[in-house]
Amino acid sequence: MAGRAIAPDSFPDTGEPPCKMTANLLANETSPYLLQHKDNPVHWQTWGPETLSLAERENRPILLSIGYAACHWCHVMAHESFEDAEIAAVMNALFVNVKVDREERPDLDVIYQTALALLGQQGGWPLTMFLTAAGEPFWGGTYFPAMARFGRPAFPDVLRRVSEAYHTDSVSVRRNADALCAALVRATRPRRGDGLSAETLDQAADMAVRLVDPVHGGTQGAPKFPQPLFFGLLWRAYLRTGALAFRAAVSVTLDHMCRGGIYDHLGGGFARYSTDGLWLAPHFEKMLHDNALLIELLTEVWRESHSLLYAARVRETVEWALAEMTVEAESGALAFASAFDADSEGEEGKYYVWGADEVDSVLGPDSAAFNEAYDVTRHGNWEGRVILNRTARPELGDADHEAFLAGCRRRLLDTRRHRIPPLRDDKVLADWNGLMIRALANAAATFGEPSWLGAAESAFAFVRDRMAKADACGIPGATAGCAMRP
Numbered sequence: 001m002a003g004r005a006i007a008p009d010s011f012p013d014t015g016e017p018p019c020k021m022t023a024n025l026l027a028n029e030t031s032p033y034l035l036q037h038k039d040n041p042v043h044w045q046t047w048g049p050e051t052l053s054l055a056e057r058e059n060r061p062i063l064l065s066i067g068y069a070a071c072h073w074c075h076v077m078a079h080e081s082f083e084d085a086e087i088a089a090v091m092n093a094l095f096v097n098v099k100v101d102r103e104e105r106p107d108l109d110v111i112y113q114t115a116l117a118l119l120g121q122q123g124g125w126p127l128t129m130f131l132t133a134a135g136e137p138f139w140g141g142t143y144f145p146a147m148a149r150f151g152r153p154a155f156p157d158v159l160r161r162v163s164e165a166y167h168t169d170s171v172s173v174r175r176n177a178d179a180l181c182a183a184l185v186r187a188t189r190p191r192r193g194d195g196l197s198a199e200t201l202d203q204a205a206d207m208a209v210r211l212v213d214p215v216h217g218g219t220q221g222a223p224k225f226p227q228p229l230f231f232g233l234l235w236r237a238y239l240r241t242g243a244l245a246f247r248a249a250v251s252v253t254l255d256h257m258c259r260g261g262i263y264d265h266l267g268g269g270f271a272r273y274s275t276d277g278l279w280l281a282p283h284f285e286k287m288l289h290d291n292a293l294l295i296e297l298l299t300e301v302w303r304e305s306h307s308l309l310y311a312a313r314v315r316e317t318v319e320w321a322l323a324e325m326t327v328e329a330e331s332g333a334l335a336f337a338s339a340f341d342a343d344s345e346g347e348e349g350k351y352y353v354w355g356a357d358e359v360d361s362v363l364g365p366d367s368a369a370f371n372e373a374y375d376v377t378r379h380g381n382w383e384g385r386v387i388l389n390r391t392a393r394p395e396l397g398d399a400d401h402e403a404f405l406a407g408c409r410r411r412l413l414d415t416r417r418h419r420i421p422p423l424r425d426d427k428v429l430a431d432w433n434g435l436m437i438r439a440l441a442n443a444a445a446t447f448g449e450p451s452w453l454g455a456a457e458s459a460f461a462f463v464r465d466r467m468a469k470a471d472a473c474g475i476p477g478a479t480a481g482c483a484m485r486p
Contacts, residue, residue: 032425033069033101041088044099055096055133061166062131063095066102069425070285070339073143074126080146081155090156094163116140118183130162136177205237209249217253222277228293258313259394261387266413268320281382284349285342292435299443335462336436341422351419353385362415370408430467433459
């Protein structure tokens with residue numbers, strides 16, 4: 001890409017006087033993520049033409065921060081920087097600060113995530129992008145610590161140096177912005193293709209299967225994401241070709257995920273991803289779309305494997321979604337909320353982890369057998385605490401033993417329900433609901449569960465009746481909004 005990449009550690013400190021400040025406007029929003037930031041000393045603005053006009057009038061660059069309500073590292077950056085009065089003062093003096101919920105504005109997120117990738121950096125959330133007053137990206141990153149660590153510069157230093165470059169090195173800023181915008185246009189330009197043949201798909205699967213960890217499943221290394229679409233590609237390649245390497249890659253992945261700590265063995269549902277290579281320690285947020293896609297994949301694989309483990313995880317995850325993720329409209333129609341946070345009471349995973357003494361207190365004499373099955377030890381397996389998992393004892397026992405363990409899990413779940421739960425992001429997203437509607441319909445047909453089909457029909461009615469606008473974009477009945485709160 002043409003243009004000199006602007007490195008934050010190359011900028012001298014700025015001695016410019018503070019510019020005129022504006023208020024934090026997020027209190028009027030409905031997004032749970034934006035409302036999390038309504039009391040920040042940062043003068044957050046919302047995305048829109050008024051904000052771009054403000055940046056133009058003030059001759060200030062835009063600091064765009066994109067995240068979502070269940071994002072752990074978004075919370076970390078908020079606590080470290082956005083809640084800090086001194087750092088907020090620097091932000092307010094030098095930038096027009098804009099906060100965006102990626103689930104409300106996925107269109108903006110994809111643009112600026114793509115821009116960051118074009119700068120040669122790995123994307124993610126929180127996304128921190130620096131824009132011209134016209135909204136053109138010229139540099140960015142993800143999480144920046146308040147003080148230099150993890151090989152990352154301190155956020156206040158980044159702010160000062162980016163601002164200095166914007167005002168004193170406008171040629172390089174302009175070059176970066178122009179190069180990024182041109183690359184974005186090229187990247188998003190539709191390209192005509194001839195479609196994908198089965199042979200091409202099989203060749204892609206041959207290359208993809210080499211990326212899979214043959215011992216623990218998932219792709220090689222850490223962190224590990226479930227990637228149900230990736231493994232769905234491999235499963236369908238197995239069904240087409242009969243090649244056992246494809247089947248093994250999917251099976252070892254699902255087996256380890258279903259037994260590992262990424263799965264909530266008490267309440268059901270899968271976390272976003274595992275921070276290690278063993279599927280033990282997740283970031284504990286639970287997302288609707290991840291669970292919908294995993295229900296879909298587990299159902300598809302069960303049709304051929306008839307795995308008791310997969311059937312159990314489908315059933316438990318559906319029951320979790322119906323019990324914990326639904327919201328109800330006045331009409332009585334149900335739809336699905338977006339996510340549960342990773343943190344509660346300011347600590348990641350606090351709601352989900354245990355101490356051995358707590359388990360003993362709840363289960364009494366039954367704890368020994370449960371502890372052996374679920375890796376409960378005095379020293380813990382994660383930061384001195386216990387993430388329940390069945391990795392060490394993977395095989396299901398006989399019916400009586402599994403019924404005994406299920407009873408223990410219910411008792412622990414009843415105890416857990418007295419804890420302060422993580423925040424639920426109750427936004428209803430049309431696309432994520434679409435994924436869950438399809439997953440429930442397929443699972444209902446596969447496992448003979450008419451109530452699951454009824455839930456899918458109810459969610460479909462919610463989206464159809466509450467989230468569609470006649471004549472949107474000139475197309476009668478087209479969906480106008482992608483997100484809402486009931």
